[in-house]
Amino acid sequence: MIRTESLSVHYGETTAIREVSLQVPEGHVTAIVGPSGCGKSSFLLTLNRMIDLIPGATTTGRILIGGQDIYKPGLDTVQLRRRVGGIAQKPNPFPLSIRKNIHLVLKAQQNRTRAELDEITETALQDVGLWDEVKDRLDRPALQLSGGQQQRLCIARALALKPSYLLMDEPCSALDPIASAKVEGLIEDLRRRYTIVIVTHNLAQARRLADDVAVFWVQDGSGQMIEFGTSEKVFSTPDNPTSAAYLSGIQG
């Protein structure tokens, strides 16, 4: 389970998100929705401490993942990021071959034979439904793949590290509708095997994919969570009038 307790993110003097407390149960897909600038990406960046890499960014509050406080002093952030994988908005394969994209992330951490690396690569590519499309061109540049294939390769690269949690920041927004539907279908396949937090502007997608939905909104100058519940509850009978208007497409 991922659990945030009164989590705030500050960029210098500005508070981007204020006191967000939510729980993501094991095996669930939780969608974070809300208008631009309400702190969705900032929230996601805290969950594998990628926010540490942004100059001037600080966090307060607590985050527990699998019961462990991920901000406790001395925590190994490399290990954390293996366990909590991130998928970016724009596909970002390394400018290397398809095979090397996966070998590289594995090699960085442990000694494996080439045969073992190839086996993990095949499994990861099969997991994202890409194996049949690329098995005859594994040594060709990853950048020659279509956008949707590149995004699935990036998901395969994350899966090769055997994470338990996946963070996805608008993983379909840079893709055309067909590629987007494929990636969405893939997320559907990954659910239950992984605990997923996905940021999306696509409310229909949130409704289709998510078990739980959190609505973020800027209030008093900072992003806050104004609604949280099961997808069914949030989309049918939201408690907060602002999120009700947003979810019905009237506002935002």
Ligand SMILES: Nc1ncnc2c1ncn2[C@@H]1O[C@H](COP(=O)(O)OP(=O)(O)OP(=O)(O)O)[C@@H](O)[C@H]1O
């Ligand atoms: N590196 C940064 N330095 C300073 N302010 C930042 C930085 N990154 C984000 N912010 C500010 O923090 C607030 C939240 O931004 P964030 O990107 O988390 O929102 P978002 O909901 O993900 O937006 P979008 O949907 O447009 O991606 C915004 O006011 C933004 O300008």
